[in-house]
Structures are given as structure tokens and as C-alpha cells.
Amino acid sequence: xxxxLRPDASQLTVFYMGISLGGALGGLFAGLIASFxxxxxxxxxxxxxxxxxxxxxxxxxxxxxxxxxxARILVIAAAGVMAEVFVSLTFDKPxxxxxxxxxxxxALILLDWRKPQITAIIGVMIVAHLAIFQQFFATxxxxxxxxGVSVIDTIMxxxxxxxxxxxxxxxxxxxxxxxxxxxxVGRPLPTTYYxxxxxxxxxxxxxRDVNDGLNLSVIGLGGGSIACLTRDGESLIFYxxxxxxxxxxxxxxxxxxxxxxxxxxxxxxxxxxxxxxNQEANSDAIVVDAFxxxxxxxxxxTREAFALYLTKLxxxxxxxxxxxxxxMDLREVIARTAADLGLSTYVRKDFPATAPSDMRSASIVxxxxxxxxxxxxxxxxxxxxxxxxxxMASSPWTDDYSTILPAIVAKMFKHW
Numbered sequence: 001x002x003x004x005l006r007p008d009a010s011q012l013t014v015f016y017m018g019i020s021l022g023g024a025l026g027g028l029f030a031g032l033i034a035s036f037x038x039x040x041x042x043x044x045x046x047x048x049x050x051x052x053x054x055x056x057x058x059x060x061x062x063x064x065x066x067x068x069x070x071a072r073i074l075v076i077a078a079a080g081v082m083a084e085v086f087v088s089l090t091f092d093k094p095x096x097x098x099x100x101x102x103x104x105x106x107a108l109i110l111l112d113w114r115k116p117q118i119t120a121i122i123g124v125m126i127v128a129h130l131a132i133f134q135q136f137f138a139t140x141x142x143x144x145x146x147x148g149v150s151v152i153d154t155i156m157x158x159x160x161x162x163x164x165x166x167x168x169x170x171x172x173x174x175x176x177x178x179x180x181x182x183x184x185v186g187r188p189l190p191t192t193y194y195x196x197x198x199x200x201x202x203x204x205x206x207x208r209d210v211n212d213g214l215n216l217s218v219i220g221l222g223g224g225s226i227a228c229l230t231r232d233g234e235s236l237i238f239y240x241x242x243x244x245x246x247x248x249x250x251x252x253x254x255x256x257x258x259x260x261x262x263x264x265x266x267x268x269x270x271x272x273x274x275x276x277x278n279q280e281a282n283s284d285a286i287v288v289d290a291f292x293x294x295x296x297x298x299x300x301x302t303r304e305a306f307a308l309y310l311t312k313l314x315x316x317x318x319x320x321x322x323x324x325x326x327x328m329d330l331r332e333v334i335a336r337t338a339a340d341l342g343l344s345t346y347v348r349k350d351f352p353a354t355a356p357s358d359m360r361s362a363s364i365v366x367x368x369x370x371x372x373x374x375x376x377x378x379x380x381x382x383x384x385x386x387x388x389x390x391x392m393a394s395s396p397w398t399d400d401y402s403t404i405l406p407a408i409v410a411k412m413f414k415h416w
Contacts, residue, residue: 032146039142040149049127052120061117073108073118077125080104145244152254159184160191160359161255163223163248168291170245171223172359173255187228188256191359193322194225199348199365199385200287203320204229206378207285210316217283217312219272219300220290220322224249224257227265236265237279239272241290273305282314289322296323298404301333302397303340306368310341318375319343319368328407331388334366337397339390343368346375346385 007015026047034043080101087096108122140153151164155172157180162172172191174184194200204226208214214234218226221240230236240246246267252259268275272290286309288300299305301321309319323330335345346367352360367385369375379385395401 035144035146039144045127049120049123052116052123061115062120065115065117069118070121073121073125076104076108077101077122143244143248145242147242147244150242150244150248152248156359163255165245165291169361170291171225171255171257173223173225173257174359187260190225190228190257192225192361193324193350193363194229195352195358195360196229198352198360198363199350200226200289200320200322200363201229202348202378203318203365203367204285204287206376207318208234210374210376211284211314213284215281215284215314216287217276217279217285218287218289219276220288221245221249221267222289223255224261224265226287226289227257228261230262234262235281236262237283238265238267239275240267240269241271243269273300273308276312277308279312282317283312284314284317285320286312286317287320287322291322295325295328296321296330298397298402299399301330301337302399302402303337304399306338306341306343310343310370316371316374321366321368322363323347323366324363325407325411327411328404329410330407331364331366332391332394332410333397333407334368335388336390336392336394338368339392340396343370344372345388345390346372346379347388348385 006012030043030047034041037043080103083104084101087100105122105126108118140151143150143152148166150170152161153164154161154175157176159174159176159178159180160172161175163170169192171194173188174191176182176184190196190201204214204216207216208231214230216226216230216235217237217239219239221238222245224238227236240249246269248254249258250267258265272288276286288296288309290297290300306319313319321334323334331345331347334347338345346369347364349362349364351362352358366388367375367378372379375385394406
């Protein structure tokens with residue numbers, strides 16, 4: 001369509017400037033404005049629907065389409081939506097109900113795939129359906145910022161309140177007893193990746209023992225679960241880039257990890273690496289637990305980042321990295337980059353053997369240390385924490401160079 005609208009060659013400068021301006025305004029809307037207007041990524045289906053109407057001559061086709069065509073589409077779509085509402089309310093199966101309407105809309109498109117005007121109308125109907133479905137059948141609270149959508153929900157018959165960001169679980173707090181009959185009271189017990197027998201808890205305990213106390217710095221707040229792995233009198237600083245996450249974690253009506261375990265914990269807003277650089281006090285452990293959806297940001301795993309962490313550690317301090325990932329095996333990447341700074345790397349992959357009702361999640365955690373003696377009790381059982389030797393044939397990640405391909409290949413072909 002843009003090609004058909006192109007002006008004379010003498011006006012091409014203005015033409016391309018207009019295209020660039022449109023792209024900039026679209027990026028501004030998607031990156032900033034949409035995060036204030038919507039609590040979900042609703043602009044994505046909206047833009048898809050709008051794109052369907054950009055075909056040249058579409059308005060003429062709409063005017064030429066018989067009214068009975070529109071009526072037929074509306075009747076079939078209405079039947080699908082009614083079936084969706086019935087299944088959702090009667091059987092409490094909104095997911096299955098959503099599939100019903102998706103199949104109905106897909107059938108409509110297949111029946112009229114040669115008619116762009118019909119496809120455009122169905123696209124708008126899909127967007128409207130998504131908006132209505134989200135409004136009436138959403139089970140959780142959705143909050144959005146520039147950094148994405150955070151969803152607070154309850155699962156397992158109301159036993160746990162969880163926090164999700166994209167596809168990643170960022171914390172879960174038990175709010176009712178196992179039978180679901182009475183409210184759960186007392187100091188919250190960390191769950192998911194932070195359970196008391198997990199690698200993150202083990203690493204924090206080892207740092208405490210070696211240093212006779214604990215000054216803990218954590219990049220990534222989530223629901224604040226790590227707060228309940230500390231003890232009274234210990235120092236805890238969180239570095240969190242998303243103000244919405246801070247709002248959630250500090251609200252005791254949502255999560256009580258901070259309010260009940262470390263109400264005096266300091267929270268610093270901003271990029272973890274930049275704000276940690278302004279820290280004066282030495283840390284006995286720096287935990288990097290930041291995720292953008294299901295991946296840890298690369299700039300927190302480079303040689304320059306590790307070098308910064310070292311300057312903020314006490315003499316016997318350690319670096320703890322939560323490197324769980326569905327698509328990449330980051331163990332060798334971490335070990336190679338750490339070796340450039342003279343650090344040893346130990347990794348534990350945790351597969352909790354307890355019942356699912358305990359909400360313990362599998363995780364992979366790496367610990368970097370100047371001297372294995374600084375890990376104390378962590379290595380008392382050499383079969384749990386594995387020392388990862390660096391592959392010197394590979395290149396360390398730096399602020400100027402990183403490649404995820406070897407990590408993806410390692411995940412595909414190496415089993416551990």
C-alpha cells in the first residue's frame with residue numbers, strides 16, 4: 001500500500017521522513033503510552049487488526065459486500081461466544097471455552113479466506129473478544145509497566161498466591177493451609193526456587209557461616225522471597241528496575257515476605273548493575289536473580305559485570321547466579337567468563353523430590369568464588385555442587401561480545 005501511495009521522486013524525502021515518523025510514533029505508543037493504557041499486551045492484537053484494514057481498496061470491497069454476508073458472520077460468531085460463556089460459567093473451564101471461539105473464528109477465516117474485507121472484520125471481532133474475555137474471565141490481578149506485565153494470581157485451590165512476569169514465576173506465598181479451610185499465619189516460608197533446601201538458600205547460608213553474619217545484596221526483587229532466607233540483624237539490599245514489582249512486593253496485602261521477614265530491607269530502584277555500582281558497603285554475597293521473562297539479561301553476565309561484583313564483595317564474599325533457563329545451558333558460559341577473572345565456578349541443579357503441594361521449583365544456580373574455601377559447608381557433599389571447568393576454546397562474554405548460540409546448542413545436546 002505504501003508503494004502505491006508513493007509520491008513523485010521530488011517528494012521522496014518527505015515521504016520517507018513520514019514513514020520514519022510513523023515508526024517512531026508507533027514505538028512511542030507501544031513502549032510508553034500502551035503501558036499506561038492497558039494492563040496487558042492488548043496493543044499487539046489491536047495492531048494486527050488495524051493492519052488488516054491497510055489493504056488498498058478495502059473500503060470499496062466493504063461497501064460492495066452484501067449485508068447478508070455480515071449477518072452470517074455475526075450469527076456464527078455470536079453462537080461461538082454464547083457457547084464460550086456457557087462453558088466458562090457452567091463448567092468453570094474458561095480455557096476450553098476460549099478454544100471453542102478460536103476454532104469458530106478460524107473456521108470463518110477459512111471459509112472466506114479469499115475475501116480480505118471479511119478477514120479484516122473477523123480480525124476486529126477477535127480483538128474485541130480477547131478484550132471482553134480478559135475483562136470478565138481473568139482470574140488474577142494484572143499490572144503493567146514499561147518492563148512488561150506482572151500478574152498476581154492464586155492457585156491450588158487458593159493455597160498459594162503467585163507472581164508471574166511473562167512466562168516466569170517470580171515467587172509464591174502460601175496464604176492458606178493445605179486443606180484450604182483456614183488462613184495461613186506466621187512467618188512466610190520461601191517456596192519455588194527459594195525453598196530452604198534449595199541451592200540459593202544453601203549459598204546464602206554458606207556465606208553467612210564463612211563471614212559470621214551476612215550483608216546480602218540481591219539484583220532482582222520479585223515477590224521478595226529471599227527476604228525470608230535472612231535472619232534478624234542482617235543487612236539486605238534489593239536492586240530492582242521495575243517500580244511495579246516494588247509496589248507489589250512491598251504491599252503486605254499481596255506478599256508478606258518483606259513486611260514480615262525484613263521490614264528494614266533497603267530497595268534501590270534502577271538497573272541492578274548501575275545501582276550496585278554506587279553501593280559503598282561490602283557484600284558477603286551478591287545474588288543475581290533478575291529475569292526478563294524467562295532469560296537473565298546478558299549485561300549482568302559479562303566479564304565487566306563480574307568485575308564490578310568483585311569490587312563490591314567482602315574478602316570472603318561470593319557471587320550467586322540464578323541461571324535457570326528453558327532454552328539455554330549457561331554453565332560453561334558462566335565458567336569461561338568467570339575464569340577470566342580468576343574465579344572458580346560451582347553449579348547445582350535442583351530437582352525437588354517433595355510433593356507438588358510444597359510449591360518447590362526446579363532451578364539451576366551457579367556460585368562464583370575467589371577461593372573454594374570461602375564456600376565453607378557448601379562443598380561438604382561433593383556430589384551436589386559440581387565444579388565447572390572453563391572451556392578455554394570459547395570466548396568469555398563481555399559488554400562488546402556475547403553469543404547465545406553455544407548455550408542453545410548445549411541445552412539441546414547436553415544432558416545434566
